[in-house]
Amino acid sequence: MEKEIILILFGLIIGSFLNVVVSRLPEKKSIVKPRSHCPSCKKAIKFYDNIPVISYILLGGKCRNCKEEISLRYPLIEAFTAFSFWLSYFYFGADLIYTAFAILFVCLLISLAVIDLTHMILPDELTLGGAVVFIVYSFFNPWLTTTDAVIASFGSALTFTGLYYFYLKVKKIEGLGFGDVKMMLFLGAFLGVGKLLVTVLLASLSGLIVGIFFIIFKGKTLKLKLPFGTFLAAGSYISLFWGERILRAIQSLFY
Ligand SMILES: [Zn+2]
Known part of the structure; x- marks a missing residue:
């Protein structure tokens, strides 16, 4: 029980750091300096007003200085x-090294999902950085053969590159960003072929549903651009924890 509590507290602190990453990285600002400040009045936030989740509740969701509302995004x-840290331990806790890599993977997913949603970009620091870490780990990952990881990683990146040029040349639209291609490198390296297929299936289906929703209810056209990286991140998250179960369910439909 103590282990879980320490892990959740650690998750809250890292979550607070991810908030800094998702607000500063897309704007090419340093993620170490300066100290956090209110986006509205620019006043530096005191450490006691920067306690994850708790400060948001104590401050009633408003900046102490200018009373401007603080985005609900931060405590969320x-x-x-923190929940993801606990979930990783719950599922993979028997292998602590794998748990640590799962936690890192999930932190990358959360950051990429938010950055793509708000800025429509997937920074190389996260996609290519993640690719290096997870391709190296694939040589030591006891749950996945290196061949599986490498095929999923480079195979999917190549497939997505093909799709990228297909949309660009044939359909004259940017159906995918090149960031999505780079993102596949690290998703594949950690998930392997099976779970990656579940990821792409979930991302495409949810992207399609959201796209149709926007076209019908918000009057958007087919040229509507969706942050596909956000859908890929959500799909990978679900697939990391429940991908094998989903694969078995899909297989049972056919046999
Ligand atoms: Zn303020």
């Missing part, structure tokens, strides 16, 4: 990161 990311 903190709470969700």
Whole structure:
């Protein structure tokens, strides 16, 4: 029980750090300096007003200085990161090294999902950085053969590159960003072929549903651009924890 509590507290602190990453990385600002400040009045936030989730509740969701509303995004990311730390331990706790890599993987997913949603970009620091870490780990990952990881990683990146040029040349639209291609490198390296297929299936289906929703109810056209990286991140998250179960369910439909 103590282990879980320490992990959740650690998750809250890392969640607070991810908030800094998702607000500063897309704007090419340093993620270490300066100290956090209110986006509205620019006043530096005191440490006691920067306690994950708790400060948001104590301050009633408003900046102490200018009383401007603080985005609900901050406590939500903190709470969700902490939950994800616990979930990783719950599922993979028997292998602590794998748990640590699962936690890192999930932190990358959360950051990429939010950055793509708000800025429509997937920074190389996260996609290519993640690719290096997870391709190296695939040589030591006891749950996945290196061949599986490498095929999923480079095979999917190649397939997505093909799709990228297909949309660009044939359909004259940017159906995918090149960031999605780079993102596949690290998703594949950690998930392997099976779970990656579940990821792409979930991402495409949810992207399609959201796209149709926007076209019908919000009057958007087919040229509507969706942050596909956000859908890929959500799909990968579900697939990391429940991918094998989903694969078995799909297989049972056919046999
Ligand atoms: Zn303020």
